[in-house]
Amino acid sequence: MSHTLAPSALHRLWLGLISYSVVFALLQTRLLKPLGLPEGGLLLLCALAATGVALAVAGNPGRMFRPADARPSPWKVVFLMGVALTGNLAVMVATPLLERLWKAFGLTALAQAGGDDTVTPLLAVYICLAGPVLEELLYRGVVMERLRPAGARTAILLSALCFGLMHHDLYQGLSAFWCGLVYGWAAWRYGMGASIVLHIIGNSVAVVLPLLRQAGTAGALLTLALVAAPVLIALVGGIRLALRRRRQDPAPVTARPAAGAWRSPVLWAALAFDTIYLVAASFSRV
Template identity: 40%
Template structure:
């Protein structure tokens, strides 16, 4: 489907420069710099497919400029001791590590705020449940089997009904914290839709292509769970089980299908990825997907979040944050929500049929996308690769703290679920 990519000579690559004060300068250019939007070989591509040079890359994507945002990345030192110039490569490493460190610290603070809010709201709900049990002390409540509702059952019922409100309140507190820290970035039109001419136009066929990728990821995980279950090693997902049990209220549906996806996209594909973007699109997409996966504190859900995060990141990078939000909402609210619940209404047979249908559609979609756009994906990764040593910034203090804390929580949760 994609048209041939115009080839550029090394001389043409060498003539393309970074926009002033937007990207760190390198002492030795090992890779071609980002082509500028004025480069005709990239701005005059066709519109044959969503991935590759004739999709977003063909419309100026590799060199799409982005105006500097407040707090995007730390300023580089301009001079060393006694006014001597600083080596550009060292200055870039300094800016890179400082940006990654601050970004990881911000995400860790955001996660801490959400957990603290959840504990506070949970304590309030617990007090309300206790008061309700005391008020009904001595009274009997009929259960479904005609027995008596115990205090534990009553408390569990109250917590289940209030879980959605607790989740909504916690995530909104986290969003307010992020808005306070990055309001100058978030409260701009460019943050949501991009600078005019910066992103490619989303078309229905392209959106369906990205949705097929997300369904394909889910299909692969379903297949993996079936294989492990056949081997006697069921892959338990505490997060998914908890969401399934509590998705019985309007507030929980609102959290899962709308508010949660919007806030997650704003934080991970909006703030985080945008701050890392000056150091390479590949690096920004992969790093945000990794932190998004660890944020879930669940092995199975984390793998799904990482792979989907790569798709969401590409969509946000090349088509704007609005479209990654739309894709995330459709996946949570429709694919994993409405359609899944509809299938579940037919009992175990409906669940099995829906899982089988997802696998067929998803795996078929993955094969079709790879056959039609695999070359474009490889070319995109080649053009947007980062300077050597960029991923060493993952060794910064706050990034390692984020990885270690969430990694330990994830492993403990997974081990407890497997043993239990």
């Protein structure tokens, strides 16, 4: 396999991500929203169109569905899900602290209340199934595959960073960045099918939690279990992994250069565009 990254291919990749954000935003706020479509249908149409445009602009990434190096055991899937959900919990814990900081400047990054927050069946289908599949195809499939010659660290980190910024919401973006690291590692080690499964489970838990809060004592107990269990699983799994690696002989580390993955001016334009969009969309006056 070649360890070089073609600049033209990278430029197309980052232009594809910019086009994804632009098309999604235009459709959601300007073109389709005036039609009064249900939220789930609106998001699904936006995601399909934006992903299609991004794939067309980015070009063929190669083999998106590469044979996995190994199959994850059920325990490994549970452990990775625990790590992802623990990161989401950390963002939830940090949110009030960050809000105090923003409010010192008269700002808030919390979503403004408004409209009906009920999760309709169509919206649930988008959040729990269609969204994860489309996002994994783009960010773990196209982005990571195009960055594969740069090595695992660069490919996973850059795809997770772009994935987090794409959400254009500060707190969702922080959670998505952390989950993107987990999903990226799973896709690199076990194939993209593993990252799709993890993404679907993670989004489904995010949909279920608010519903459980409305289910009285039983819902509160289940919520506590869904919050505590991932932390415990991540802690136990992390200790087991550390002890196992300590008993093994350290393998020689052969670092591969990033091969110019960070040098593309179009990458920095894409990161700047999504960062500015995220800040503008997230922050408002208290």
